[in-house]
Amino acid sequence: MLPSPTPARALAVLRGRRIAMIRFEHVTKVYDQKSKPALDGVSLDVDRGEFLFLVGASGSGKSTFIRLVLKEDRATRGAVYVAGQNVANIPSWRVPKLRRGIGVVFQDFRLLPNKSVFANVAFAMQVIGKSRAVIRETVPEVLKTVGLEGKNNRMPHELSGGEQQRVAIARAIVNKPGILLADEPTGNLDPTTSMGIMKVLDRINQNGTTVVMATHDDDIVNTMRKRVVELRDGSVVRDDAQGIYIGTTTAAAG
Template sequence: MIRFDHVSKLFRGQTDPALDDVTFEILRGEFAFLVGASGSGKSTVLRHILLEEHPTEGQVHVLGQDLQKISLRKVPFYRRNVGMVFQDFRLLANKTVFENVAYAQKVIGKTRGQIRQAVPEVLKTVGLQGKEDRFPHELSGGEQQRVAIARAVVNKPAILLADEPTGNLDPATSREIMKVLRRINRNGTAVVMATHDVSIVDEAKQRVIELDNGAIVRDEEIGVYTPEIVKYEEPEAPDVAAEQPHRQTIAEAMAERVGKPDRRGASAAVVDSPTTRLPEHDDDVSDWADDEEGSR
C-alpha cells in the first residue's frame, strides 16, 4: 500500500539528507507510528506520501502507483486517497463544523444530497454529533482535532496521515483522539502517525518505525516509544572447580600403586577423604550418593 524503496531526500542548500536510504512498507489497513527526535525526518516521510515532496533518490509507491510517474494533472485525484491531520488542526475559522467537513466533499464535486448524508455520519464517527453549527473558536482543542479528522476521512481515503495530532492536547484528550484514530483504522483506513507522545505509543501496542537523522533505526511490529535499554550484567564468575584439570586423588594414587582396580573400588575406598573429587559419570554419582547416605 505504501512502499519506500531506498528513498533519500536532500533539500536544496543542505549538506545532510533529511531522509537517508529509507526503505519500508505499510500494508492495507495497518496502523504505524513514526517516532524519532525533532528533525529526524518524520514529517518529510509524510510529505512524500502526500506528494508534497519528491525523493532525490529512490522510489515511493502508494496504492500500487509509482508517485514519480503521476502527472501534475492527476495529483488532486491521487490526494483523494490520502487524508491528513496536523498538530494545529488547520480549520477554516469562518465556517461551522458542518461546513468545514462539507468543504472537503464540495471540492471533489459531491452533491448536496451526498454531503447531507456523509457529514453527519462522519461527525458521529468522531463523536461530534450535535455540534454541527459551532465555529472552531467555540470548540475545545480536542473537538477541533475531531473536526479535522472528520474532514480528513469524510471522502473515505485508504490512508490517513497524522502529523503530531495530539501535540497540542492534554493526555486525556490525546487518548480520546487516539480512540477516534483507532476506530477509523478498524474501519479499514491505514493510519500513519508521526508523534512524540510516549504514552500514546506505549499504550497502543502497534507498529513503530523509528527514524534517526533521516535513517530508519528500528521497525517493530508491536513497539514502544523507547525500547528498554538492556542492562549490562557482570558475567557470572566461572566455575573454577569445574575448570580445574583433573587432579589425582589419594585413592587413585594408591590404586595405581597396588595395580589398577576399577574406579568404583577406588572411590569407595576414600569416601571420607576431604580431597575426594566428585566422580565424572552418572553411574559413579549414584554410587556416591549411596555411599554418602550410608556414611551419615
C-alpha cells in the same frame, strides 16, 4: 476512473498478494545539497489496514515522509509507491486524485475559522464536486464517527482543542481515503484528550483505513502497542511490530 496504473499491480491483485499501501524503496530526500539528507535510504512497507507510529526527534524526517507520500515533494533518490503506484510517475494533473485517497491531520488542526463544524467538513466534499445530497447525508455520519454529533453548527473557536482535532479528522476521512496520515495530531492536546483522539484514530483504523501517525507522545505509543518505526537523522533505526516509544536497539521486521 482509469484502469490499474501498472500491470504489476494488477498481477499482484490477481495473485491475492498483499500490496503495500505505502512502500518506500531506498528513499533519499535532500532539501539542500550542503546539509544532511532529510531522509537517507529509507525502505519501508506499510500494509493495507495497518496502524503505524512514526517516532523520532524533531528533524528526524517524519514530516518529510508524509510530504513524500502526498507528493508535495519529490524523492531525490529511490521510489515512493502509494497503493502500488510510483508517485514519481503520476502526472501533476493526476496528483489531486492521489490526494483524494489520502487524509491528512495536523498538529494545528487547520480548520477554517469562519466556517461551522458542518461546513468545515462539507468543504472537503464540495471542492471535489460532491453533490449537496451526498454531503448532507455523509457529513453527520462522519461527525458521529469522530464523536461530534450535535455540534454541527458550532464554530471552531467555540470548540475545545480535542473537539477541533476531531473536526479535522472528520474532514480528513469524509472522502473515505485508504490512508490517513496524522502529523503529531495530539501535539497540542492534554493526555486525556489525546487518548480520546487515539480512540477515534483506532476506530478509523478498525474500519480498514491505513493510519500513519507521526508523534513524540511516548504515552500514546506505549498504550496503543502498534507497529513503531523510529527515524533518526533520516534513517530507520527501529521497526517493532508492537513497539513502545523507546524500545531496545534490536530492530525487528514488521
